[in-house]
Amino acid sequence: MAINKAMRAALKALSYPDLDVKKNYKLERQVISATSLRVSKLSYRIWDHKVPCGDHEVPVRIFNPPNDPPRRRMLLFFHGGGWVTGNIDSYDRVCATMARLTSHIVVSVDYRLAPEYKFPAAPEDCYAVAREVFSDPSLLGVQPQDITLIGDSAGGNLSAVVSLMARASGEFSPKRQILFYPATYYDHSETSPFPSVRENGTDYLLTSKRVCDFIDLYMSDPKDLCNPYFAPLMAKDLSHQPDTLIITAEYDPLRDEGEAYGRRLREAGNEALIHRMPDALHGFLSLPPTFVQVRRSYVMVNHFLNGEALCE
Structure with missing residues (x-):
């Protein structure tokens, strides 16, 4: 359903363009934790695990699909939230919804957050978990070729970054990645080369100012902005990357940079499918699966995971 005038007015009122994320990120974390809906470990068969990474351990949560599929496959998931x-x-x-609707094991990674742990802490944590699950199929009974990287927003950024890190290290090679409205560039001010930053940067919940604040909290040094592990679009070479599905949202300041990343992947000789979800806002993956944008996304995700042509 298209966004009508009343909905636009409501979205504008909720967008809070002047909210100072740098001062209020701890409060925002508390609100997110207090309002998050948890699922029953018994009903969804989930359990927690920790992966060593240097001097600390990275918590992960593992979700089994309700019914054991004949072939065990995994989605390694990196969450959003601006790092x-x-x-x-x-x-x-x-x-839990992802595990149920894809019949995949979902491994969710609790990487360290900025500003307490700035770049490159998050990519290092995500890479450590990826290296463990790709290197030891006995852990969850999933072969490396059956593991797909997936993430939304900052998590989409981290999925792309882990793929670049894996190519550089040669330790493992992801075959597929799914990026929901990923952050792939570093500039979300008026000087951004992407029109969606200006077109969608004030009235659609996620504002360009918020993204700029997140970037400032995440980076350790201004030099990070040119690092492809910070902003994947800065990579000079995007060859030998996984088959990629990118789903962007129509009313999202990050829309154009996500689609630009898909085009760059294609130009480098990779398979990349790009779909702009109509009438969608940034973060729509967190909506219940009764929403049409979520339903359509999972149709595309399942076609992609099964190696089938996308039905848009």
Whole structure:
């Protein structure tokens, strides 16, 4: 259903363009934790695990699909939240739904958050978990070729970054990645080369100012902005990347940079499918699956995971 005038007015009122994320990120985390809907571990067969990474451990939560499929496959999921908010608890419902609708094991990664842990802490944590699940099929009974990286927003950024890190290290090679409205560039001010930053940057919940604040909280040094592990669009070489499905949202300041990343992947010789979800806002994956945008997304995701042509 298209966004009508009344809905536009409501969205504008809720967008809070002047909210200072830098001062209020701790409060925002508390609100997210307090309002997140948890799922029953018994009903969805989930359990927690920890992966060593240097001097600390990275918590992960593992969601089994309700019915054991004949072939065990995995989605390695990195959550959104601007690298500053969100956690495995706040994404419980998303991951449980994902496991149920895709018949995949979902492994959700609780990477360290900025500004307490700035770049490159989050990519390092995500890479450590990916290396473990790709390197040891006995852990969950899933072969490396049956593991797909997936993430939304900042998590989409981290999925793309882990793929780039894996190519550089040669330790493992993801075959597929799914990026929901990923952050792939570093500039979300008026100087951004992407029109969606200006077209959708004030009235659609996620504002360009919020994205700029998240970027400032995440980076350790201005030099990070040119690092492809910070902003994947800065990579000079995008060859030898996984088959990729990118789903963007029509009314999202990050829309154009996500689609630009898909085009860059194609130009480098990779398979990349790009779909702009009509009438969708940033973060729509967290909505219940009764929403048409979520239903359509999972149809596309399942076609992609099964190697089938997309039905748009």
